[in-house]
Amino acid sequence: MRDFSQDHRWLSINTATVRKQRGQDWPLPQILDACAARGIRAVSPWRDQVAAAGLEATARQLKALGLALSGYCRGGLFTHTDAAGRQAARDDNRRALDEACALGAPCLVLVVGGLPGALAGKAVHRDLAGTRAQVREGIADLLEDARERRMPLAIEPLHPMYAADRACVNTLEQALDLCDALDPARSGALGVAVDAYHVWWDPKLQDQIQRAGRERLLALHVCDWLTPTTDLLNDRGMMGDGVIDLRQLRGWVEAQGYAGYSEAEIFSSGNWWRRDGGEVLDTCIERHRTCV
Amino acid sequence: MRDFSQDHRWLSINTATVRKQRGQDWPLPQILDACAARGIRAVSPWRDQVAAAGLEATARQLKALGLALSGYCRGGLFTHTDAAGRQAARDDNRRALDEACALGAPCLVLVVGGLPGALAGKAVHRDLAGTRAQVREGIADLLEDARERRMPLAIEPLHPMYAADRACVNTLEQALDLCDALDPARSGALGVAVDAYHVWWDPKLQDQIQRAGRERLLALHVCDWLTPTTDLLNDRGMMGDGVIDLRQLRGWVEAQGYAGYSEAEIFSSGNWWRRDGGEVLDTCIERHRTCV
Secondary structure, three states, X not given: OOOOOXXXXXXXXXXXXXXXXXXXXXXXXXXXXXXXXXXXXXXXXXXXXXXXXXXXXXXXXXXXXXXXXXXXXXXXXXXXXXXXXXXXXXXXXXXXXXXXXHHOOOOEEEEOEOOXXXXXXXXXXXXXXXXXXXXXXXXXXXXXHHHHHOOOEEEOOOOHHHOOOXXXXXXXXXXXXXXXXXXXXXXXXXXXXXXXXXXXXXXXXXXXHHHHHHHHEEEEEEOEOOOOOOOOOOEOEOOOOOOOOHHHHHHHHHHOOOOOOEEEOOOEOOOHHHOOHHXXXXXXXXXXXXXX | OOOOOOOOOOEEEEXXXXXXXXXEEOOHHHHHHHHXXXXXXXXXXXXXXXXXXXXXXXXXXXXXXXXXXXXXXXXEOOOOOOHHHHHHHHHHHHHHHHHHHHHOOOOEEEEXXXXXXXXHOOOOOOOHHHHHHHHHHHHXXXXXXXXXXXXXXXXXXXXXXXXXXXXXXXXXXXXXXXXXXXXXXXXXOEXXXXXXXXXXXXXXXXXXXXXXXXXXXXXXXXXXXXXXXXXXXXXXXXXXXXXXXXXXXXXXXXXXXXXXXXXXXXXXXXXXXXXXXXXXXXXXXXXXXXXX
């Protein structure tokens, strides 16, 4: 297992962690500068942030700063009730692939979507199995484009509390079942993003990480689970402030040969988003070295 | 599959559903009267409510009203860091068994506990696997007493969002693994409580219900998952107001031979607890007939 205590060369910052500080958007160019100034070597930006800064400008800035990507957030949202919706999602996912290529991302992270309409507060049906079948079709379809572009797809199972409205792939086992079905050769074109927040509770976690193996482990995201958790979406904890044994998790992932970044992804409307962005980045560095 | 549309003979009310209406505790004797007055045939009371009303008085009232129990809430909370805590839990669980017997419950529902200290906001360690091992020991120990009393234990897997602070048994598969380990003969002494709110998201739900079979299916709890859900604990929805396909779930359970009550258990600080208790009961009856 790698020693993270001496430096932060394997820290990546998911840029949602510092996307709006003290009520104001922190623009991506400034986030990238602030990361580079601290010797952070990698980031995982969100599409809306890249769109606001410009794709080509972002690619240039990343290159100039020597910043790598640990992933690109995000594609997916495959679940729709009509053909037009599915086609729009397909087109948008292809654009996401192209952007990921332009930025030199190692993978496009997929958040697959929940029951159609649920995120807006009104699911149009309760057919969870049918929705999951649609996700499978969507990934199968996108995988062809991803293979052409040599851009791996990383299915991110989300915590079961998001099954209704954000993603109906909710365990690592379920995600790996999809991988096995759609890429039985383990080609590297399809894998998973293991986010500690989503999977830490799973009694089968270690087994499924072993099952994933090196070819399927495309990203490792970290934050922490707070007790109490006061909001289902935006009350994630800084590494070390909660109950997740992050070092154990990293050990399991690295035992399979994973040697990539540990990406800090913290949505925190009540705490970290209220602070100065530089302070948040400094804290991520310190906790990366001491808690991850 | 039974037809629930014509009457509500298979409705049970978990008394937490109407425990505090409009800011005031609704005492158990009044809840029982209100249920019986509506032709509701069963309830599942909580220990603190029974303690407040008196165990013998409650037993007498249940008998006088002809009310059955669909379960007794609850035992468990096996996770402690010291021997004194474990012994106190053991003693308390034996009292819960005795109460369940006195009330004629069909089973004692077990909420197994989370990481020690987490419910109070400060977990004393992050050893989830060790905590789960302690739960297994606790159930094994209690099972001896339960067998003597012929009182079945129903392990209730809680939603993964409660893994840290309330129960570290989080899937039906995990609960059934415990059942298979501790009661391989499928004697009926150990089984599960299937609560729609906790398990609806699980991609393996149907398979695991089949695996459970009639001997292990001791209780069926229903409510609904709302989108959005604004509180992790007390924002459960009334049946029909959310995304859970309750009829499909009941069908799966009944396909295994389950022929017991459908127990409505709704914690709702923002909505149903703010209403008149009689209105809540009337709504449960209506939704039981139309949505379950």
